[in-house]
Amino acid sequence: xxxxxxxxxxxxxxxxxxxxxxxxxxxxxxxxxxxxxxxxxxxxxxxxxxxxxxxxxxxxxxxxxxxxxxxxxxxxxxxxxxxxxxxxxxxxxxxxxxxxxxxxxxxxxxxxxxxxxxxxxxxxxxxxxxxxxxxxxxxxxxxxxxxxxxxxxxxxxxxxxxxxxxxxxxxxxxxxxxxxxxxxxxxxxxxxxxxxxxxxxxxxxxxxxxxxxxxxxxxxxxxxxxxxxxxxxxxxxxxxxxxxxxxxxxxxxxxxxxxxxxxxxxxxxxxxxxxxxxxxxxxxxxxxxxxxxxxxxxxxxxxxxxxxxxxxxxxxxxxxxxxxxxxxxxxxxxxxxxxxxxxxxxxxxx
Numbered sequence: 001x002x003x004x005x006x007x008x009x010x011x012x013x014x015x016x017x018x019x020x021x022x023x024x025x026x027x028x029x030x031x032x033x034x035x036x037x038x039x040x041x042x043x044x045x046x047x048x049x050x051x052x053x054x055x056x057x058x059x060x061x062x063x064x065x066x067x068x069x070x071x072x073x074x075x076x077x078x079x080x081x082x083x084x085x086x087x088x089x090x091x092x093x094x095x096x097x098x099x100x101x102x103x104x105x106x107x108x109x110x111x112x113x114x115x116x117x118x119x120x121x122x123x124x125x126x127x128x129x130x131x132x133x134x135x136x137x138x139x140x141x142x143x144x145x146x147x148x149x150x151x152x153x154x155x156x157x158x159x160x161x162x163x164x165x166x167x168x169x170x171x172x173x174x175x176x177x178x179x180x181x182x183x184x185x186x187x188x189x190x191x192x193x194x195x196x197x198x199x200x201x202x203x204x205x206x207x208x209x210x211x212x213x214x215x216x217x218x219x220x221x222x223x224x225x226x227x228x229x230x231x232x233x234x235x236x237x238x239x240x241x242x243x244x245x246x247x248x249x250x251x252x253x254x255x256x257x258x259x260x261x262x263x264x265x266x267x268x269x270x271x272x273x274x275x276x277x278x279x280x281x282x283x284x285x286x287x288x289x290x291x292x293x294x295x296x297x298x299x300x301x302x303x304x305x306x307x308x309x310x311x312x313x314x315x316x317x318x319x320x321x322x323x324x325x326x327x328x329x330x331x332x333x334x335x336x337x338x339x340x341x342x343x344x345x346x347x348x349x350x
Contacts, residue, residue, distance in 0.1 A: 029240020
């Protein structure tokens with residue numbers, strides 16, 4: 001199994017740096033609006049290329065850690081994969097739809113119009129039906145997850161998403177047909193998983209041949225953190241005007257999204273402990289269910305409802321609340337590592 005070094009001082013204070021990045025992004029969005037307008041139109045199949053580059057930089061160091069020889073052992077521990085599939089496709093989409101209805105049809109009914117409520121619920125549903133693909137490698141690293149098993153979990157989710165994203169979305173939105181931007185889905189998977197995975201594999205082989213893998217990992221470690229902070233700055237810069245002009249709406253949407261995130265995490269974490277998963281599988285499994293494939297959710301929202309729709313706004317709010325929430329859950333997972341067994345059981349163990 002690939003080893004993951006302990007977090008350094010910079011990583012332990014990551015929440016502070018993320019907070020500063022959020023503030024910087026909002027201010028830069030106000031000071032240099034023309035630049036961010038230019039960034040916003042640099043798209044291919046509705047995938048923003050500058051963000052894609054930053055995400056790629058962020059996850060490449062984690063891909064180098066993956067030991068393909070260990071992937072054959074994933075099948076000996078299927079419980080983590082089964083848990084991931086159960087949470088992401090049989091629980092998460094439906095709890096998100098329920099929370100959207102609860103808050104915007106009942107609790108917030110006097111704060112937003114019926115049309116606005118419908119749009120916000122739709123955006124939340126799109127987030128709920130799009131499990132994380134790229135960012136989960138960051139959360140896995142921060143919780144010392146098994147990078148090989150995390151890759152397997154992401155691969156299974158991506159495969160299922162190709163077949164179930166449209167039907168579940170159509171069911172929950174209550175419409176007869178959903179036009180899924182397949183070019184966005186395919187391009188996102190290629191950009192965020194396939195290409196960095198291939199690059200990481202080639203790099204790992206060459207580094208092993210020269211006995212310089214550990215040195216390389218230590219040198220590129222800050223690169224992943226820099227990619228994360230750059231992504232945060234860019235996302236908040238792009239949404240600076242929306243944050244400032246619609247603070248109340250942002251808060252209303254954020255409340256059920258945050259409850260959903262914490263709820264899904266703790267449900268998965270509890271189940272992982274009950275079925276005896278090791279922490280390096282349980283933590284990433286819980287975080288995959290909590291995090292979202294926001295690139296796809298935003299793209300579909302824009303495709304179905306329009307760029308300025310409430311649905312698109314809701315998916316963007318999901319992006320904005322995700323990083324702080326996920327960092328807090330990573331911290332919780334690290335503090336509760338002792339709740340789980342330290343090593344995996346193999347077939348030869350009694």
